[in-house]
Amino acid sequence: MGVETRPLLALALLVPVPSIAVLFGMVWFPGTPLGLTVFAISKIWVLIFPAFWWIFIEKQKTSCSPLARGGLGAGILTGLLMSVIIGALYFFIGARVIDHDMVAQIVNGIGMVNRESYFMGAAYWILVNSILEEYVWRWFVVYQCERLMPGWLAVPVSAIGFTFHHIWAIATFLPPPLILISTLGVFTGGAVWSWCYHHYRSIWPGYLSHAIVDLAILTIGYHLAF
Helix, strand or coil: CCCCHHHHHHHHHHCCHHHHHHHHHHHHCCCCHHHHHHHHHHHHHHHHHHHHHHHHHCCCCCCCCCCCCCCHHHHHHHHHHHHHHHHHHHHHHHHHHCCHHHHHHHHHHCCCCCHHHHHHHHHHHHHHHHHHHHHHHHHHHHHHHHCCCCHHHHHHHHHHHHHHHHHHHHHHHCCHHHHHHHHHHHHHHHHHHHHHHHHHCCCHHHHHHHHHHHHHHHHHHHHHHC
């Protein structure tokens, strides 16, 4: 397999899977055995595939993405800045146009049926899912994109891939006027976190920023649902 072929194949086997997970788990079959099963299998795939590809196809060594170049300060700063923007948009626009009952139904449909389960789900999203997304989209996808194009272009291209599967989830929660704004927000976050990896060569600055933003979003989600 040629060097140019490998990153294309790796991206083709990975990038569509999160969209499949969201479509089955949140859009087409939410709360059903089929939806939950496909969602779980997809999550397992995106967890295992990059490591499998890295070890057995690329034949590279694993690491914990050390902070050799620093970057935690940039992670905190970008996370707080984006969270303030998200909070302002919700306070001035979102709170007036988002249907609270619809959000509550969707949250119940994915298993967050009460405050306790919501907090457990939020903990998973912040402590596990955010790391998983940085591992997948910033380390693996940015790396593969960098093999196909200049590094400065790999940042927005990987952010587009990251944004795509979020569009389906966004569309289930928000009315049409906010879908475009939220999609642009996700792309911006993805680009910032991809830049963090491209610049610092570690997933941890992006994860810290990502976790802060997820905390802000989940706080808004709690207000809407409960």
